[in-house]
Amino acid sequence: MRQRAGLRLLLGQRLNNLISLTRLMEFEDLVQRYDKSRMVDLILSSPLEFEEYFEKYGEVSLPPSVAGVRMPGEWKSIVVLGMGGSAIVGDILRSYLLDRVDVPVEVVRDMRIPAHVGEGALLIAVSYSGNTMETLKAAMEGVRRGAYLVAVTSGGMLGQLAAKVGAAIYELPSGRPSRTALPPMLAAILRIVEAAGLAEPVNAREAAAKAREVVEEIRGDPLGSRPARIAAELDGKVPLVYSYQPYSPLGLRLKTQINENAKYHAFYAELPEADHNEVMGWEGGLAAPYHAVFVRGSKEPEELTVIIDYWREILGERGVRASELRSSGGGRLSEYLELMVLVDFTSYVLALMRGVDPTPVVTISRMKKVLEDRLHVSVHLRREMEELLSRH
Amino acid sequence: MRQRAGLRLLLGQRLNNLISLTRLMEFEDLVQRYDKSRMVDLILSSPLEFEEYFEKYGEVSLPPSVAGVRMPGEWKSIVVLGMGGSAIVGDILRSYLLDRVDVPVEVVRDMRIPAHVGEGALLIAVSYSGNTMETLKAAMEGVRRGAYLVAVTSGGMLGQLAAKVGAAIYELPSGRPSRTALPPMLAAILRIVEAAGLAEPVNAREAAAKAREVVEEIRGDPLGSRPARIAAELDGKVPLVYSYQPYSPLGLRLKTQINENAKYHAFYAELPEADHNEVMGWEGGLAAPYHAVFVRGSKEPEELTVIIDYWREILGERGVRASELRSSGGGRLSEYLELMVLVDFTSYVLALMRGVDPTPVVTISRMKKVLEDRLHVSVHLRREMEELLSRH
Known part of the structure; x- marks a missing residue:
């Protein structure tokens, strides 16, 4: 009995390895097809880069x-x-x-x-x-x-x-x-x-340790990773991201990364403030297929746990699914770096799934050109700078 | 020829009056059916109330x-x-x-x-x-x-x-x-x-003058008013509100008022920041029937005019309609009060159109009860207050 269980476990592991391997190949294929500038390398080297530059900037x-x-x-x-x-x-x-x-x-x-x-x-x-x-x-x-x-x-x-x-x-x-x-x-x-x-x-090295672990997890099975599973859930939905202090900036980052990398609308609100207005949006008729993502820290005040549980109840009643990206502990900076990798990779996989190159932001570039053509912004800025400097 | 034009004008006016009258009756009917607590009276008396309380608080x-x-x-x-x-x-x-x-x-x-x-x-x-x-x-x-x-x-x-x-x-x-x-x-x-x-x-009286005019306009033809026309456009859509400093709080107010009064999701972003991320949401596939509303002041830097024109172009390309609520001048406070009436009445009419009572916010009340039941919040707050006061 124990032997058969062991065998099943062994086969299960092999199967898992095989699935991971297939997904790894599938991922590489997607990267080559859409990520022409290999943004993936920048995202997955971010903890290391943080350490390097922290060292370097110590000299300024x-x-x-x-x-x-x-x-x-x-x-x-x-x-x-x-x-x-x-x-x-x-x-x-x-x-x-x-x-x-x-x-x-x-x-x-x-x-x-x-x-x-x-x-x-x-x-x-x-x-x-x-x-x-x-x-x-x-x-x-x-x-x-x-x-x-x-x-x-x-x-x-x-x-x-x-x-x-x-x-x-x-x-x-x-x-x-x-x-x-x-x-x-x-x-x-x-x-x-x-x-x-x-x-x-x-201590930059200590702060980046968890994020480095997350990168290793992702490298092992990019399409089976937590962020990739969340990206799959978001595709075709309107992502609503919720977070709270001191993690809020990473919630906002998920929204903006989805906008820029995946060229896709997403919205962000902060708890507990969202309890006082946004939550009412779930009460009436829904005009879109929403999907909620909570960006959480490893620890939070009791009140926030109760609040998020309540949101999950309400979302459940409305048939709206909710995912979460949660950091696993360490100091505040460690949590930021870990969440940064999770958040960035989620938006990145969503881009691949939607078949868009995460790097170019044509609509933003076009706007800069429009401002230049209609208002000659850079000429004005240069003139303003010369005037300012002439006074010093 | 001139006589016939005059006659046509006269008939046109009578017809307009008749339409206004019908709409007025229709509006009263909607109010009585859904607005059980008559929030409408509070919204339409807001400029006057501002003046009264400004006077009163001068004594504190x-x-x-x-x-x-x-x-x-x-x-x-x-x-x-x-x-x-x-x-x-x-x-x-x-x-x-x-x-x-x-x-x-x-x-x-x-x-x-x-x-x-x-x-x-x-x-x-x-x-x-x-x-x-x-x-x-x-x-x-x-x-x-x-x-x-x-x-x-x-x-x-x-x-x-x-x-x-x-x-x-x-x-x-x-x-x-x-x-x-x-x-x-x-x-x-x-x-x-x-x-x-x-x-x-x-000068509170001066500041409230424009808002009082807007109230009179609305009273004359509530369902034909600017805010009501925008409410009609928003129904069934996902409203995305955009504004910029110093008017941003009124943009945010439109989002939260739609949430609470109409029990409906709506989202808000600030320009020019939204140029750097949110605008990319229009580039890819849209997962919802969006409708944009720009909340603007009577005057704005040239850059913002160019930016909003560009947004309108992009929205047009994507087949997304855009409305705007714009204040008509006066000092900054005057603009706030005017926009407040416009914004609040928009959310109010949307509530009537969606057939919900604007006043109750059941989901928020339930949450307060949940926090009370699970954490005995008010007991803790009272204890904390006693401890604080015992030190003084």
């Missing part, structure tokens, strides 16, 4: 003054400027520091900065290309008002501005989609707040 | 100390606590003050407050019922850390807490859904920042 130091303004003895606020793939790192920083830093952390996704941003503000401008209109305008306004600028960029006009006003530059690896540069961006921003004396240094 | 003053902590000579930050219908007023304040106040304004929709909230923070707790778990927990933590509390509430535990620690209370009219109390909430919060010396007083 903050100059005593920027654009003639001395580094403040005491910071009044941290303000991160960025758009899209370059903004999410600000959200992560904000959540990471939520209960750790004595000054407000604000993320500005706009051309205009709030009135309070001036002297005493640590102004971190994140623009992968260095040419993001909104970030550049906001950064210049900040410098004008005496904020202390730091640039995170691969170059472009932001790189030039930073060099000319004497700001520190955390140089990002160039030539790839900005959203795949999140690991170096995260390394940079953590090093910046460390150098500014606003946060303790972290 | 801020005490020199709260819970033994003196009012700061200089504020470090304004932090608004609230959830759902009580949080949006914080967003409005933040946008209203964006380029007018020298300190960061933060809206916290959570049980936990960021580490920086302590002495020097103006902590405005907004809870219509006074019993919102998240707001109460956050308010108590703020008081513990020495923040200066002000309460905006109709009573409940927040009212008790405020009374016991000597905080100012801006008392809201009771006995109605919290989301209909936005006009008095807005009046309160403007008076609070005025009393704290953080903003100039406003």
Whole structure:
């Protein structure tokens, strides 16, 4: 009896191995067919890249003054400027520091900065290309008002501005989609707040350990992995992502990665706020085939567990399925890195399943061209920069 | 020839009057059938209510100390606590003050407050019922850390807490859904920042003039009004609302009002950020019958006009229709009040069209009961409050 059970187990394992192998071949075939720029390599090397860049950025130091303004003895606020793939790192920083830093952390996704941003503000401008209109305008306004600028960029006009006003530059690896540069961006921003004396240094190797394990799991059986199973469930549905602090930025990341990689609508809301309005959407008639995904941490307040259980009940009553991506523990940074791999790979597999190349974002590129053609944005930005610099 | 044209005009007008009259009767019929608590009266009296409460709250003053902590000579930050219908007023304040106040304004929709909230923070707790778990927990933590509390509430535990620690209370009219109390909430919060010396007083009568005009338009032909036409377009679709600063809170309000009043899913995103990710959702296959609504101000930077025009092009290419709710001018507050009437009435008509009573929010009420049953939330909150007060 025990022998037969053993045999069955052995056969089962072989069968599983065989299934994994078939799926591995199928995956490679999909990658070659759709992922022309091999985004997969960037996603699966993200924990390693985070470690590498964290090491590298440890060598950058903050100059005593920027654009003639001395580094403040005491910071009044941290303000991160960025758009899209370059903004999410600000959200992560904000959540990471939520209960750790004595000054407000604000993320500005706009051309205009709030009135309070001036002297005493640590102004971190994140623009992968260095040419993001909104970030550049906001950064210049900040410098004008005496904020202390730091640039995170691969170059472009932001790189030039930073060099000319004497700001520190955390140089990002160039030539790839900005959203795949999140690991170096995260390394940079953590090093910046460390150098500014606003946060303790972290152990990058330890923080990336869980994420590296997840990468190994995925490599072993990409199409059988947790993220791939969730991607399969999302295809043809309208994904609604829910998360809560301090994990919210990774929930939002899933939404935006689905948008950009899979060229597909997805929506995001934060708990417990969504309890007070969005939850009502499940009460009436549904106008679309929704699918919910909860992005969770390894630990959460009891209230949130009860709330999510209740949501699952309601979703069940409406015949709506729910999946979850959950980190497995470790420190907060470890959870972010683990969820980043899970979230990014989910959106990536969804792209393959939908038969689209995850890399190009034609509609965004076209919009930049439209802004250029109709408003000559880069000419104006360059002129604004010259004017600003002529004053220094 | 001219006579016949005149006759045609006259007949046309009579016909229009007749249509309006029929629609007026139809509207009254719908109201009586579905709107059992007559939310319509609250929506259409909102400009007037704003004026009244602005007058009334001018008499409340801020005490020199709260819970033994003196009012700061200089504020470090304004932090608004609230959830759902009580949080949006914080967003409005933040946008209203964006380029007018020298300190960061933060809206916290959570049980936990960021580490920086302590002495020097103006902590405005907004809870219509006074019993919102998240707001109460956050308010108590703020008081513990020495923040200066002000309460905006109709009573409940927040009212008790405020009374016991000597905080100012801006008392809201009771006995109605919290989301209909936005006009008095807005009046309160403007008076609070005025009393704290953080903003100039406003002319409430002037600010409400446009909104009063919009109300008159709606009263004349409710089902033929702009909001009603948009509601008709939204029925059966998945509404995606887009807006930009400083109007964003009204865009978000449309989403949440559709959720709560019409019991219907709707989603919101902010421009220009949505250009960098959400816009990609239009590139691939659509999993739902979407309908876009742009909530706009009377004036906007050129860049945003170009961006919205581009969105309209893309939507057109995908066969997706787009509507817009646009304010007609005046100061920023005037635009908010006007958009509030337009947005609220849109969600209200959608509720009638879908045949649901806009007032009850059963799924939210059930959740509060679940939290009570499983975690005895109010017992814990009361105990926490007693402990906090015993220290003062």
